[in-house]
Amino acid sequence: MEKITRIASRTMVLDIDNIDTDQIIPARFLTTTGREGLGEAAFHDWRYNAEGQPNPNFMLNRKENEGRAILVAGDNFGCGSSREHAPWALLDSGLRAVISTRIADIFRSNSLKNGFVPVVIDARPHRWLVSNPGAEVVIDLENACVELPEGPAAPFEIERFARYCLMNGVDQLGYLIQQEERIGAWEQRRA
Amino acid sequence: MPRQTLLAKVWDAHEVAPETPDTPAVLYIDLHLIHEVTTPQAFDVLRERGLPVRRPQRTLATMDHSTPTEPAATLEELDKVALPAAAGQVRAMIRNCREFGLELRGLDSPERGIVHVVGPELGATWPGHTVVCGDSHTSTHGAFGALAFGIGTTEVGHVLATQCLLQRRPGAMAVNVSGRLGPGVTAKDLVLAIIRRMGVGGGTGRVLQYRGETIRALTMEQRMTVCNMSIEAGARAGMIAPDDTTYEWLNGRPMAPQGADWDAALNRWRDLEDAGGAEFEREVDIDAGSLRPMVTYGTNPGMSAQIDEPVPSSGNPAVDKALAYMGVEPGKPLLGRGVDIVFLGSCTNSRISDLRAAAGLMRGRRVADNVRMLVVPGSQQVKREAEAEGLDKVFLAAGAQWRESGCSMCLGMNGDTVPAGSLCVSTSNRNFEGRQGPGARTVLASPLTAAAAAIRGAVADPRELMNP
Numbered sequence: 001m002e003k004i005t006r007i008a009s010r011t012m013v014l015d016i017d018n019i020d021t022d023q024i025i026p027a028r029f030l031t032t033t034g035r036e037g038l039g040e041a042a043f044h045d046w047r048y049n050a051e052g053q054p055n056p057n058f059m060l061n062r063k064e065n066e067g068r069a070i071l072v073a074g075d076n077f078g079c080g081s082s083r084e085h086a087p088w089a090l091l092d093s094g095l096r097a098v099i100s101t102r103i104a105d106i107f108r109s110n111s112l113k114n115g116f117v118p119v120v121i122d123a124r125p126h127r128w129l130v131s132n133p134g135a136e137v138v139i140d141l142e143n144a145c146v147e148l149p150e151g152p153a154a155p156f157e158i159e160r161f162a163r164y165c166l167m168n169g170v171d172q173l174g175y176l177i178q179q180e181e182r183i184g185a186w187e188q189r190r191a
Numbered sequence: 192m193p194r195q196t197l198l199a200k201v202w203d204a205h206e207v208a209p210e211t212p213d214t215p216a217v218l219y220i221d222l223h224l225i226h227e228v229t230t231p232q233a234f235d236v237l238r239e240r241g242l243p244v245r246r247p248q249r250t251l252a253t254m255d256h257s258t259p260t261e262p263a264a265t266l267e268e269l270d271k272v273a274l275p276a277a278a279g280q281v282r283a284m285i286r287n288c289r290e291f292g293l294e295l296r297g298l299d300s301p302e303r304g305i306v307h308v309v310g311p312e313l314g315a316t317w318p319g320h321t322v323v324c325g326d327s328h329t330s331t332h333g334a335f336g337a338l339a340f341g342i343g344t345t346e347v348g349h350v351l352a353t354q355c356l357l358q359r360r361p362g363a364m365a366v367n368v369s370g371r372l373g374p375g376v377t378a379k380d381l382v383l384a385i386i387r388r389m390g391v392g393g394g395t396g397r398v399l400q401y402r403g404e405t406i407r408a409l410t411m412e413q414r415m416t417v418c419n420m421s422i423e424a425g426a427r428a429g430m431i432a433p434d435d436t437t438y439e440w441l442n443g444r445p446m447a448p449q450g451a452d453w454d455a456a457l458n459r460w461r462d463l464e465d466a467g468g469a470e471f472e473r474e475v476d477i478d479a480g481s482l483r484p485m486v487t488y489g490t491n492p493g494m495s496a497q498i499d500e501p502v503p504s505s506g507n508p509a510v511d512k513a514l515a516y517m518g519v520e521p522g523k524p525l526l527g528r529g530v531d532i533v534f535l536g537s538c539t540n541s542r543i544s545d546l547r548a549a550a551g552l553m554r555g556r557r558v559a560d561n562v563r564m565l566v567v568p569g570s571q572q573v574k575r576e577a578e579a580e581g582l583d584k585v586f587l588a589a590g591a592q593w594r595e596s597g598c599s600m601c602l603g604m605n606g607d608t609v610p611a612g613s614l615c616v617s618t619s620n621r622n623f624e625g626r627q628g629p630g631a632r633t634v635l636a637s638p639l640t641a642a643a644a645a646i647r648g649a650v651a652d653p654r655e656l657m658n659p
């Protein structure tokens with residue numbers, strides 16, 4: 001896994017609350033057995049109209065948002081299904097992090113395991129970000145804060161082990177496998 | 192000292208390694224349910240690393256999401272009725288289970304069905320268990336007093352390889368329900384009311400424990416309906432402490448403990464019963480006695496109203512957007528709104544009692560002319576049971592379609608979809624934009640309300656069709 005310490009980018013804004021995983025990637029794209037190439041499916045039904053033409057106003061289609069890696073979204077981002085295809089699709093579409101005031105549990109967990117950084121900040125700095133699309137910000141994992149172009153940095157909570165894994169490129173399966181002895185002992189004890 | 196919450200009891204009994212400030216707990220998983228959509232990439236990881244499945248007998252595999260509901264017991268038949276990509280996924284599941292030595296309740300199995308229907312039906316879900324699945328509605332199994340939650344595909348790989356997960360202990364929240372549900376008001380209406388009260392993010396980071404006289408009076412199938420939708424309030428899981436209702440359901444099922452093991456298990460389970468006195472991070476109280484049938488009017492499960500209650504007037508941009516998508520008029524009740532499709536199915540409401548309730552209302556009546564109604568039993572076993580009781584005949588005589596089991600129109604992966612702009616009254620659990628197909632409009636409701644909508648051709652109050 002790639003090591004991530006800082007993500008610096010201009011933001012794009014999707015100020016809608018409760019964006020669910022069916023919007024992030026509709027179910028009909030889940031018949032894949034791989035994890036690559038899902039970027040085109042990201043936000044598909046908001047991004048394209050019924051005829052398959054790009055909706056020019058949707059954030060991912062707008063020229064000025066090209067190359068931007070940080071999404072600022074409304075409250076409770078990623079609610080709904082457990083599909084890990086959601087962070088896979090977002091990453092493949094070029095995004096690397098989302099900033100919200102609340103992020104759904106399973107989506108957050110899935111994101112952290114794929115190097116997509118879920119960031120929950122207070123309502124105040126979030127409101128500022130929403131009203132300033134394109135702001136240049138830095139997500140600083142070392143200090144667990146979002147550096148804003150003006151004012152104090154916005155701190156965020158991130159589970160320490162997940163942060164350690166992101167910053168050191170550690171894959172959690174490897175860590176779990178190292179627990180083999182304890183797992184075996186526990187199974188014996190219970191049997 | 193306050194007593195432990197059910198969550199704490201189950202959690203403590205499964206800690207292989209406790210959490211520290213730097214590392215999450217290693218939590219042992221008793222039962223891992225798998226299906227075709229969220230597993231292929233996990234099996235790939237095992238293959239790449241040369242890892243076996245650590246405890247194949249703790250894995251219960253079936254197929255439901257992209258599996259067709261037209262009869263298809265063989266691969267040849269599958270190719271005739273399934274979309275090519277969906278068929279590919281079904282094939283991958285068969286291959287992976289064979290390669291890793293897992294028993295698959297596959298196409299031709301009499302035990303196939305929606306993963307959250309099959310697990311309890313076989314008696315695989317026990318009180319005090321930890322249960323996970325690459326599926327958010329794993330919360331269903333909490334009805335048995337298990338800690339059951341959805342995980343992503345990477346974690347599916349973790350469980351396959353190590354039978355464990357890395358987890359931080361969530362908070363515990365109590366949902367106390369009192370009052371008796373009125374006639375025509377069901378567990379589905381109750382859980383929709385709970386979600387409305389909590390909001391779709393209100394349970395984030397927490398496990399809900401449903402308590403109170405109303406919950407105790409529910410059957411296991413009703414409890415499953417309630418726990419199933421915990422995730423729609425954002426909760427990690429929902430749980431109900433076991434009691435005699437739980438033990439009666441489990442006793443004699445093929446995967447439940449038998450003989451002396453049963454007595455020993457029962458002894459353990461009784462320690463999980465709710466003796467009161469536990470402290471929760473937060474509690475909400477719900478009065479079930481005043482509830483009426485509920486319907487959703489918007490695009491998340493929290494946007495619901497009692498059936499004759501006006502939906503909100505405009506003003507809030509999120510509500511406006513939802514009403515526009517749904518083609519629903521602000522400030523008026525949904526009652527009377529024309530319906531195109533009725534879907535009776537999904538892991539929320541496709542068990543035998545759900546089918547009985549709907550059939551009871553439909554016996555001797557017809558589905559309205561312009562309505563297409565699809566009835567999809569939750570499992571092949573439910574299907575057989577329903578057929579033995581003649582429920583299939585009731586639905587067919589009314590003009591509804593009677594299908595094989597699966598997720599079907601709940602998420603429209605297998606080809607069963609709602610056309611753009613059509614309004615579907617559905618007994619499933621999510622009314623997100625496009626959930627049942629691009630542009631589809633979903634109204635979530637109970638099996639009774641769905642049956643009433645099919646008969647009337649419009650959103651209708653089932654109590655008007657019920658015998659006094």
Ligand code: SF4
Pocket residue numbers: 255256305306307326328537538539597598601602619620
């Ligand atoms: S029936 Fe619907 S909610 Fe339940 S497991 Fe299937 S797709 Fe998910």
